[in-house]
Amino acid sequence: MAFKKMSFDLSGKVAVVIGGTRGIGRGIALTLADHGAAVVPVSRNFHNVKKVVAEIEAIGARSMATTLDVTDEKDLERLKDDVLRDFGQVDILVNSQGVEHRGYIREYTYEDWRKVLSVNIDSVFSATKIFGNVMIDAQNGGKIINVCSMASFLGLTEAPAYTASKGAVLQFTKAAALEFAPYNIQVNGIAPGWFKTELTQPVWDNKELYDQIRKKIPLGDWGDVEELGACAVYLASQASNYVTGVTIPVDGGFLYNGA
Known part of the structure; x- marks a missing residue:
């Protein structure tokens, strides 16, 4: 057998x-652009969108500035139409959206619960359906990458909805992989460990807590988002054409460290 x-x-x-x-989402967007893709980064905040679009264009890749309410399926449909109008195709979908509401189960309200699940799993379902159908209609294959979490595998205290939602994303990834496989669309997940981002800055700034976490990472330190983006590039490229339904921990060994 000849290997290409x-x-x-x-x-x-x-x-x-x-x-x-x-x-993490920004890191993935920029790394995909750095490897040649046209990238449309979306979120609610137009200021943040414009900033990342400018970064993508500075790399030399095409982009488009638009906002999105991920909890509104009609807005996801509008996004699909806008991207197809300007680019004519969608080959890669990354679901990196996520929110967290901390609290104990006994104190959680149903509204708290639904707010987290509507963003973290409901929108992943809707986006996968909408953009997956675009890929199916194009008959040219495709890649869907869902950002999971350590909470997809582990239970987290004071994060019941986040833990449940990220566990659901991992399982949904498996189901979607089976359904889309006949159309040459691979669906996989990435489970980030501890990365240096705006969201983890408070922990990063707490030297005692930072070092406590770092000592549990077998590879010795927190990750940089470029390292996470590299995994996304693999899953978005033809190199992963025979990989589907898996979720890859990118965590320096944190998840499987029994110490």
Whole structure:
């Protein structure tokens, strides 16, 4: 059997990165652009969108500035129409949206619960359905990447809805992978460990807590978002054409460290 050289070049591909304007999502968006993809990063905040679009264009990749309410399926449909109008295709979808509401189960309200699940799993379902159908209609395959979490595997105290939602994203990834496989669409997940982002800045600034977490990471330190983006590039490229339904922990060994 002759093995062909696999390419990580994403030139000619169009990626939509939901939640792509801060932290992990921004890192993924910029890394996909750096490997040749046109990238549309979306979130609610137009200021953040414009900033990341400018960063993408500075790399030399095409982009588009638009906001999105991920909890509104009609707005997701509008986004789909806008991207197809301007780019003509969608080859890669990254679901990086996520919120957290901390609290104990006994004190949680139903509204708290629904707010987290509507963003963290309901919108992943809707986006996968809408953009997955675009890929199916195009008959050219595609890649869907869902950002999971350590909470997809572990129980977290004071985060019942977040833990439940991220566990659901992991399981949904498996179900979607099976359904979309006949259309040459691979669906996979990434489970980030501890990364240096705006959201983790308070922990990062607490030297005692930072070091406590760092000592539990076998590879010795927190990750940089570029390292997470590299995994996304793999899953978005032809190199992963025979990989589907898996969620890859990118965590320096944190998840499986029994110490």
